[in-house]
Amino acid sequence: xxxxxxxxxxxxxxxxxxxxxxxxxxxxxxxxxxxxxxxxxxxxxxxxxxxxxxxxxxxxxxxxxxxxxxxxxxxxxxxxxxxxxxxxxxxxxxxxxxxxxxxxxxxxxxxxxxxxxxxxxxxxxxxxxxxxxxxxxxxxxxxxxxxxxxxxxxxxxxxxxxxxxxxxxxxxxxxxxxxxxxxxxxxxxxxxxxxxxxxxxxxxxxxxxxxxxxxxxxxxxxxxxxxxxxxxxxxxx
Amino acid sequence: xxxxxxxxxxxxxxxxxxxxxxxxxxxxxxxxxxxxxxxxxxxxxxxxxxxxxxxxxxxxxxxxxxxxxxxxxxxxxxxxxxxxxxxxxxxxxxxxxxxxxxx
Numbered sequence: 001x002x003x004x005x006x007x008x009x010x011x012x013x014x015x016x017x018x019x020x021x022x023x024x025x026x027x028x029x030x031x032x033x034x035x036x037x038x039x040x041x042x043x044x045x046x047x048x049x050x051x052x053x054x055x056x057x058x059x060x061x062x063x064x065x066x067x068x069x070x071x072x073x074x075x076x077x078x079x080x081x082x083x084x085x086x087x088x089x090x091x092x093x094x095x096x097x098x099x100x101x102x103x104x105x106x107x108x109x110x111x112x113x114x115x116x117x118x119x120x121x122x123x124x125x126x127x128x129x130x131x132x133x134x135x136x137x138x139x140x141x142x143x144x145x146x147x148x149x150x151x152x153x154x155x156x157x158x159x160x161x162x163x164x165x166x167x168x169x170x171x172x173x174x175x176x177x178x179x180x181x182x183x184x185x186x187x188x189x190x191x192x193x194x195x196x197x198x199x200x201x202x203x204x205x206x207x208x209x210x211x212x213x214x215x216x217x218x219x220x221x222x223x224x225x226x227x228x229x230x231x232x233x234x235x236x237x
Numbered sequence: 238x239x240x241x242x243x244x245x246x247x248x249x250x251x252x253x254x255x256x257x258x259x260x261x262x263x264x265x266x267x268x269x270x271x272x273x274x275x276x277x278x279x280x281x282x283x284x285x286x287x288x289x290x291x292x293x294x295x296x297x298x299x300x301x302x303x304x305x306x307x308x309x310x311x312x313x314x315x316x317x318x319x320x321x322x323x324x325x326x327x328x329x330x331x332x333x334x335x336x337x338x339x340x
Contacts, residue, residue: 023320023321023322026320026321026322027321027322029322030321030322030325039241040241041241044241044242044245047245047249048245048248048249051245051246051249051252051253052245052248052249052252053252054252056280056284057248057252058248059287060283060287061244061248063287063290063291065240065241065244067290067294067296068296070240071240071243071244071247074244074248075243075244075247075248075251077283078244078248078251078252079248079251079252079255080279080283081279081280081283081284082251082252082255082256083255083276083279084276084277084279084280085252085255085256086255086256086258086259086276087259087272087273087276087277088256088259089255089256089257089258089259089260089263090258090259090263091259092259092260093259093260093263096260100261103257103260103261104253104257104260104261106260107253107256107257107259107260107261108253108256108257110256160333160336161329161333162303162304162307162328162329162330162331162332162333162334162336163329164291164304164332165291165292165303165304165307165308165311165328165329165331165332166307166325166326166328166329167287167291168287168288168289168290168291168292168304168308168311168328169307169308169311169324169325169327169328169329170321170324170325170328171284171285171287171288171291172284172288172308172311172312172315172324173311173315173321173324173325174284174321175280175281175284175285175288176315178280178281178284179281197274197278198277198278198281199281201278201281201282201285202281202282202284202285203285204282205281205282205283205284205285205286205289206285206286206288206289207289208286209285209286209287209289209290210289210290210293210294210299213290213293213294213297213298213299214297214298214299215297216297218296218297221286221290221294222283222286222287222290225282225283225285225286226279226282226283226286227282228278228282229275229276229278229279229282230275231278232274232275232276232277232278233271233274233275
């Protein structure tokens with residue numbers, strides 16, 4: 001079990017997640033406003049924040065629905081973005097105690113930020129830090145969504161406000177930190193490309209989506225872009 | 238059930254299943270190395286696609302309009318590590334401003 005025990009673990013989780021919670025609150029406000037702009041009800045936006053509790057996936061689903069995509073494409077796009085939680089869950093699994101419900105609660109409260117805060121290095125994770133940080137972030141995310149939904153109803157036409165541009169701006173803000181990596185080269189077969197695998201996947205993904213847009217229903221180009229991650233298959237560790 | 242509630246419920250259940258698969262089902266077993274390399278690249282690929290579509294697509298047409306200016310302003314703000322809420326507000330304001338001037 002991890003070094004920090006008992007109350008100290010919980011307290012560390014709360015203090016470490018506080019600055020992030022402020023940012024997550026603001027992010028939640030934008031989700032509430034944008035969810036309303038594509039025709040979601042306030043209640044459904046808040047319920048989604050409490051249950052899905054994953055920003056990028058919620059925005060992606062809203063974006064696909066807003067573009068006229070089907071429920072299936074919106075769900076698939078959102079779940080593909082959340083696929084990263086499978087390996088994240090595997091990393092924390094050995095450090096969790098308790099039965100089914102306790103493990104399920106820890107899993108639900110595991111988001112990128114709480115996972116990072118709870119990491120103690122050398123493949124160790126502190127479940128108390130994860131729980132405390134996760135609760136703080138969940139409160140900020142849900143409260144932010146509520147404020148956004150309440151505030152959003154008093155706003156006018158989404159296009160006049162430029163809210164359609166807010167979606168891609170937000171996805172760009174989520175993409176940027178993923179591109180700041182140590183890797184400088186990507187090896188595909190015998191070819192070496194002087195860019196990180198993340199950057200190559202991003203460029204390929206954008207290209208696939210744009211090429212398919214005129215020929216496929218809304219949402220499909222985004223799912224098809226996921227095929228770009230196949231370049232990771234041949235990657236050498 | 239409406240389309241939106243269908244998306245809310247299935248995405249919620251599916252996300253929890255993805256998060257809980259490791260802690261509840263796998264116990265402490267690791268994931269195959271090949272698999273993790275692929276999973277870490279899904280995020281960048283899909284997010285870049287969402288940026289491209291959100292900036293240039295209008296239904297099934299590709300267009301250049303005021304959104305490009307908003308997203309470009311956002312890119313500059315991101316470059317200077319501005320908070321997400323500021324980035325979003327800036328993109329919307331620049332786009333709305335460009336539309337107001339053009340009309």
